[in-house]
Amino acid sequence: MGKNLRLKAARAAKDMSQKDIADAVGVTRQTINAIENGDYNPSINLCIAICKLLGKTLNDIFWEDEENE
Amino acid sequence: MGKNLRLKAARAAKDMSQKDIADAVGVTRQTINAIENGDYNPSINLCIAICKLLGKTLNDIFWEDEENE
DNA sequence: AATATATGTAAAATATATTTGACACAATAT
DNA sequence: ATATTGTGTCAAATATATTTTACATATATT
Numbered sequence: 416m417g418k419n420l421r422l423k424a425a426r427a428a429k430d431m432s433q434k435d436i437a438d439a440v441g442v443t444r445q446t447i448n449a450i451e452n453g454d455y456n457p458s459i460n461l462c463i464a465i466c467k468l469l470g471k472t473l474n475d476i477f478w479e480d481e482e483n484e
Numbered sequence: 485m486g487k488n489l490r491l492k493a494a495r496a497a498k499d500m501s502q503k504d505i506a507d508a509v510g511v512t513r514q515t516i517n518a519i520e521n522g523d524y525n526p527s528i529n530l531c532i533a534i535c536k537l538l539g540k541t542l543n544d545i546f547w548e549d550e551e552n553e
Numbered sequence: 554a555a556t557a558t559a560t561g562t563a564a565a566a567t568a569t570a571t572t573t574g575a576c577a578c579a580a581t582a583t
Numbered sequence: 584a585t586a587t588t589g590t591g592t593c594a595a596a597t598a599t600a601t602t603t604t605a606c607a608t609a610t611a612t613t
Contacts, residue, residue: 473542
């Protein structure tokens with residue numbers, strides 16, 4: 416899978432580090448790093464928690480269609 | 485967690501059984517059943533596969549906001 | 554030069570998603 | 584009556600997400 420640049424951008428927009436996100440949603444820094452780098456396949460609940468923290472929706476960050484791919 | 489009635493409805497709209505969905509996305513019937521009944525926390529890739537199969541987006545089926553909750 | 558923060562990565566352990574096999578029940582068809 | 588399809592559920596096994604610990608590099612700071 417490719418990198419999740421939309422996540423990286425949304426995080427940058429909030430000026431939060433990977434560790435900030437991790438602490439806020441209750442996972443480790445490595446998990447957030449792996450998601451951003453597209454290394455794996457997180458659970459939907461984790462995705463939802465990240466989206467809510469960043470003020471985005473699932474489609475904003477994790478859905479790929481014509482507009483963002 | 486509560487039941488995922490939006491998934492159940494989208495499936496009904498396509499006249500597909502739980503097993504039909506399961507076979508099409510490559511998981512077992514029990515997994516689809518558990519997701520519909522809100523028993524657990526599927527991976528985002530599985531959610532995406534289900535959405536694409538049903539012609540819906542992540543927000544349609546798995547995102548909870550003011551409109552659908 | 555030394556310290557701190559942010560990121561990338563890896564191996565082993567643990568938690569949990571998912572499978573497999575099974576049984577039950579209701580509705581429908583033969 | 585019995586066979587079939589769709590659903591709900593459960594226990595044990597397997598696959599994989601996530602944690603823990605650790606090391607490396609780059610950048611900024613004192």
